[in-house]
Amino acid sequence: MKRRAWLLGTTAGAGALLVGWVAMPQRSRLGLASMMAAGEGDIALNGWIKILPDSRVVLAMPRSEMGQGVHTALPQLAAEELDVPLSRVQIEQAGWDAIYGNVAMLEGNLPFHPLEAEREDGFGRVKAGRWLVCKLARELGLNATGGSSSVADAWDVVRFAAAAARACLVGAASLQWKLPAEDLRVAGGVVSHPSGLSLTYGELARSASATPPGSVVLKDRSQWRVIGQPAPRLDLPGKVNGTARFGLDVRVPGMRFAALRLAPMLGGEPGRIDAQRALAMPGVQRVVTLPAYGGSTAGVAVVADSFWRAQQAAQAVDVDWIRAPSAVDTQQIDASLRDAVVRRDGYRFYERGNVEQPAPAGSRTIEAWYSAPYLAHATLEPMNATARVSDGRVEVWAPTQVPQMCRAAAARVVGVPEDHVDLHVTLLGGGFGRRLEVDYVAQAVRVAMDVPGVPVQLIWPREEDMRHDFYRPMHVARLRAQVSATGEPVALEIKSAGDAISPRWMERGLPSLSGPIDLPDKTASEGLFDQPYGFPRQRMEHVFTHSGVPVGFWRSVGHSHNAFFTESFIDELAEQLQRDPVEFRRLLLKDAPRHRAVLDLAAERAGWGTRPPAPGRALGVALHESFGSVVAQVAEVSIDRGLPRVHRVVCALDCGTVVNPQIVAQQMEGAVIFGLTAALYGRIDIRDGVVQQRNFPDYPMLTLPAAPTVETYIVASERAPAGVGEPGVPPIAPAVANALFALTKQRHRSLPFAL
Known part of the structure; x- marks a missing residue:
């Protein structure tokens, strides 16, 4: 009884504090x-x-x-x-x-349907949730x-x-x-x-x-x-x-270089290490054993007077690698994800009406399975950081997307307060979410501890970068639609399965905020539960898995593959119902005028239905909202020597108020190239715990001659600015897939297309 009273008193006190905190005005961001x-x-x-x-x-x-x-x-x-x-x-x-x-990034992670707030009258659930999260974000x-x-x-x-x-x-x-x-x-x-x-x-x-x-x-x-x-x-x-300074450009007097060599298998670690041969090589100064910092795989690093010498010496270190207790395999993961969709209950992100309601007489059900593979970030600038540890202070130069987290990671490695860490953020030679991690900074700091007072630049060779990434998760989805006898859409049910990113990322970079219980991760179902189409009855759920493969945020995150699932399936429905793909989407967008306006602009500029494509080519369309922006793309595609060739992409978008239209166009162009590369070639295969792809020859990029012409058209808007860097990625894969179907009558339900 006494213990119960103590618990109640504690809860009441915490509740009073929470109420008091909520009642306080939001912290000003003007600053001193x-x-x-x-x-x-x-x-x-x-x-x-x-x-x-x-x-x-x-x-x-x-x-x-x-x-x-x-x-x-x-x-x-x-x-x-x-x-x-x-x-x-x-x-x-x-x-x-x-x-x-x-603040906006944390607010964007709320799992609200984008049309909910527009339909909401007054200060309802969505507005209240956003206000509370923004208040918390200001404090954090x-x-x-x-x-x-x-x-x-x-x-x-x-x-x-x-x-x-x-x-x-x-x-x-x-x-x-x-x-x-x-x-x-x-x-x-x-x-x-x-x-x-x-x-x-x-x-x-x-x-x-x-x-x-x-x-x-x-x-x-x-x-x-x-x-x-x-x-x-x-x-x-x-x-x-050439005066711009990226991470690899950092040069500090007396600097040394370190090359990384991680266990070949994910989750492995070094056992017996014989470094005698490496230490005898010219210019070599140290061989350092590295634990699995920030969720990375353990390994060794070699410090030398040049990166070339360090890299050669790293390969000369004789290591007996110890495998992880269980080795992951992508074929097995794919099978387990499909089984999870069929057998396991998922977290229900969105429901409207009752999809279990008996089907109207004469209606039919259309079902399809879609899948997307693991993907690497493959940034042009590989992972690197420069660090110096001296007299209880740490100085770090790093291309990072999370400077605070890197600073905290460096402090943890050395065991000093965070205010003893000076961090200089350089330009990033590509981020795409990979530099939301802190592993490479922690490793650089650990290496620098072995050569006190000497700045050391740690560089990941490309092979390590490719084989020890935090990959975009593999996901599968089952999409099921019900249509009436007259061809009217009645219900849409989507159930997907795959690893959650946010809990794993928090464990790695924010250990003080993460907990033992996984909370539903919006990124797993974004682009599925929040699609704009007006099916009267809908249910969207996701089965969270934990495959053991390190996963992380990849440009446009869940939207990158979920848009492929939904927009390809919408095209399937249009084809089954013998409807034009654009007109079918317009029918489903009666309550989404913003989306319809973007779709209409893309179709008009592409000449959809008015200017037939050249012989041997076909058009495909896709529409998707992500990060507050609505993007429609029309891809003009042919088959060149048995492979898809994209000639032209017409891109229309509503991203709210535009600060710099030139940058918006550049981001759409870059997003199309990035997304098209993944759609055509991107795939990470894992066998017995070892990533099979090693470098660009087996993880190819889109080449300049194969790059399409990209036209960008912006819808005028007085809304606050929304996202631009990522929203151009999701629509390109389904737009190409839908064009390929129009061209070949073969439906692509898995990525990539060209392999």
Whole structure:
């Protein structure tokens, strides 16, 4: 009885704290000037904006640049509100305060149907859930670049910070001239008055730092001069002239190089190690045993005076490898996933009506199974990090999407507080989700511990990178539709199976937040439970599995394969019902006008139904929403020497307000190439625990001569910005599959097509 009373008292106290926390206002993300690094002569006006003596603007940059253009788009937001040319805005790495956390990314992980909020009146379940998660995200302050969320997250906070800085500058001039602030104007980094008085931002910055911003008003859309314009990318000159610094470009005086060699089989580890031959080789300094940091496989690393010597020596180390207790095999995993769909209950992500209701007289059921393989990230820049450990402090240079998590991982390895770790984020030579992991940083720090005071650059050879990735999970799905005797859609049931990514990722990188119980992972079913088609009765469920293969976030995550499942199956239904694929989709989108508008634009620009493709070619269409953006693609396909050849892709999208249309077009083009590569060739096979693919010859990329022409058309919108970096990936595989069916009358239900 006493114990029960104690438990009740504890619960009541926790409940009171929770209620009190919820009742508190959301934490401000404006921040204090002290949160920005102090430099000679520069003046910070809040946690995001500094003014230099020559009136240039410095923006704190919490997001990583991996080709998505965020180092240009976010400065555009600041340039707009501060009325300065984009060329006058520069960036510096943000600090570690919670104001720089990515709120939009965590909000995007909520498992709500995208049409629910639009149908919801007042402050209902969806809006309440989003408010609570955003509040929690502000407290956590997780700094991560992912989920196509960088611009969406910065949209309010960066514009408000820049507008607040502008208000401080105008206020300082107003006080100095004793003139009303509303009579002053701002242009080109100068505050002026019609009388001829003027002061530059640099001249006003110090007094502005002591001037409260007062009421902050964002500029009206009609006043925008930078947002919405196709501005050149700020990171482009350095990438052209070679001054841009990626992880592999880091050079520090006295630096040594380390090459990695991991156990050949997933989950293996080194047993007996004989390093005598390797240590006798020229330039070799150390052989270091590496445990399985951050979910990676254990192995060894060799430190030498050049990477070439380190790599040669790593292969000379004689190791008896110990296999994991159970070896995984992709053929067995595929069979177990199909069995799970049939025999196991799944988590129900979405239900509408009752799919168990007896079918109307004369109706029929159409069923199909679809599957997608494991995929590697295959970033052009392999995994690498540079680290130096000296006198209880750690310095790290890393191409990472999660700087906070890397900092924490480095601190754990050395056993020091996080504030003893200095982390420099470089440009990323491709991220795609692979650099949401911390394994390679932890390994670099561990190697550096063996050579105190010496900076060491650890590089993964391509073969290790390919065979020890955190792969996109293998998934299978059974799709079943019921149609009436007159061909009207009645019900849609989708049941899928595959590993969950988020719990495994949290175990690896956020051990303090992860727990022993797997929570339903939205990424497993995204693109299935949240599809927009208006079947009166629907049920979408997923069976979570744990195959033992290391899985991670891959560009567009679950949407990357689930769009292939749903959009191919919608085409199957259209064919079975003898309907045009575009018109059939329009029928199902009666309650989704935004999606229908995007579909119509893509079809019109592709000449669907009005301009027949050239002889030997066919068109295929797909429509998909992900990360808040709706994308439709029409692919024009032929068969070239027995293999699919994609000649043209027409891409239409609604991504909300567009900050830089040129970057949007670039991202759609890159996404099509990325997704098409996976659709045609991508596959990771595992036999007896060993990944069979080793390098690009057996994990091919799309070549330049085979790349299609990509046309991008953007639907005008006044919504807040949505994702751009990933939404172009999901539709390309089903668009090509549907074109192949139109061309050959053979249905592709598994990926890839060309192997």
